[in-house]
Amino acid sequence: MPKRKSDATEDDYEDEVEASKPARKRVSTGSTDSGLSSGSSSSSKPKSWKDIPLEGEDEGEVQVYDTPGEIRRKIRLLQKEPNFKVTHWLKDIGGINSNSFRRFMAEKDAQSGKGNGTYYAAYVYFEKRRILEGKKKTATRISNEQQMGGFELRDRKHMWVFTGR
Known part of the structure; x- marks a missing residue:
């Protein structure tokens, strides 16, 4: 091994690079059948709640069937x-402002906060997570689906109503 870089030849440099590389682990090439069957089933299953599409999600019109209290x-x-x-979490679900979150969580009435x-x-997050985890719909959720086409995303108690006289 030369003392200076300028004294080294190209062959000396290649030997040094090879010596500094970590040893490679051997990979067993045993039964490929079992590896393929388990790999193909996991690739078809979504890995994250973000990978699950909901009906109307692209348009921002997912039907909501849980109350704000729920x-x-x-x-x-x-x-x-x-x-x-x-x-x-707030960033992941859509960049929700922390003040908006705080106001939503501070509401007392089960129906308050629909406009938040x-x-x-x-x-949307909880619905996707329910689907990912393979959980069934609750009885209340099924009842809400049958009674109405989803909750309105407006708080009616904060609205003005004008009548013509």
Whole structure:
């Protein structure tokens, strides 16, 4: 091995590079049948809740069948999960503002908060997560689907009504 780089030849450099590379692990080429069957089933299953499409999602018109109170309950349960960070979650579900989230969570009435962006974004998240986990719809959810075509995304208590006289 030469003392200076200028004294080294190209062959010396290639030997040094080869020596610095980590040894490669051998890969067993055993039964490929079992590897293919397990790999193909996992590739067809979505890996994240973001990969699941919902009807009307592209247009922003997913039908909402849970009350705001139910969504708040689900969010509180989600907050108890280990390593859960509200700010990261709000960013993931659509860049929801933390003040909007705080106002939504502060509502007391089960029907209040329908006009808040957190309500719709969180509903879409929980619906996709339900589908990903393979959970069934609750009895309340099924009842809401049968009674109406989805909840309105407006709070009627904050609206003015004008009558003509």
